[in-house]
């Protein structure tokens with residue numbers, strides 16, 4: 001197999017990503033008090049040593065009281081990017097990844113309506129959301145019953161002042177990321193969390209400047225991107241993750257066709273996004289009828305920006321397909337066909353890299369890789 005395409009560096013603004021393999025963001029919950037430990041540092045450094053050109057960290061709570069709640073991984077174990085301990089922890093992670101020749105960006109996260117009420121570092125903080133709406137109840141979801149509210153109305157719509165405070169929280173966390181030496185910023189705009197609830201018509205019923213049609217619903221994301229770009233300057237890339245599927249509703253769609261996707265993504269591209277990370281469960285699933293292009297492929301086509309694919313690379317089952325009979329597969333040939341055709345530029349790998357930190361080097365060398373099994377989630381190997 002010719003892996004040349006996968007091994008090509010990619011220039012993203014002033015950063016040269018050494019190859020096209022990216023560790024996809026994965027929440028782990030091993031950061032007591034929000035600060036990465038030496039084990040977290042070594043966990044990321046092993047992936048860089050194993051051949052990942054770029055690491056997108058686990059989701060990191062922004063500096064805002066409503067950003068984080070209990071994720072089932074311990075109340076206070078999700079990392080943040082503010083406070084001396086967290087910044088020092090991240091600085092050590094970044095240095096360790098750089099020593100191994102990799103690049104690393106943090107994924108900034110605000111849980112919005114998916115934050116469990118009354119939990120997290122600030123249990124009393126209210127839910128943040130555009131219209132106080134969780135999403136339609138009774139849709140296809142993998143959430144446990146106790147994580148689904150009894151009523152669709154879970155809070156009050158954010159005021160102008162609330163919105164400004166959250167945006168400022170994003171900017172402060174981006175500033176923290178720069179102080180820690182990160183190579184750019186990734187924004188979590190997917191999976192039904194806060195940014196996504198502004199994009200999604202079902203959860204954004206606003207009639208002011210933060211809502212309305214598809215383009216108007218991008219304004220919140222646009223402001224975050226624009227202000228982060230102002231903060232970090234022109235040299236570092238901004239990644240934006242988006243998804244059709246929501247945890248509230250696996251069958252949701254932000255855009256039903258390429259025209260709608262263009263309306264959704266172009267304002268974000270104009271605001272300063274360099275790479276669209278299209279979160280799907282299967283990289284080889286066509287996004288729209290009449291073309292084999294996947295969602296990342298369409299994101300690239302309609303915006304002219306770089307795109308990253310993800311979903312089922314190196315593993316036989318999609319996320320949420322159950323915990324049994326999961327095995328490693330070598331489906332790189334199909335990934336590379338699409339990469340070589342210019343459909344997308346970067347390849348995100350999630351669970352395969354939890355199974356084996358050296359997955360990139362080994363799969364390229366044709367060596368045996370250790371398969372992912374869900375026990376890997378209980379430790380940082």
Ligand SMILES: Cc1cc2nc3c(=O)[nH]c(=O)nc-3n(C[C@H](O)[C@H](O)[C@H](O)COP(=O)(O)O)c2cc1C
Nearest residue numbers: 024025026027058059310311312313319349350351
């Ligand atoms: C344990 C775990 C934690 C995850 N946490 C996040 C996260 O914090 N942010 C995010 O955008 N996606 C998250 N994801 C989704 C992954 O980034 C990725 O999109 C998904 O696992 C599909 O890729 P894969 O088939 O290669 O595993 C997580 C996935 C797993 C398995």
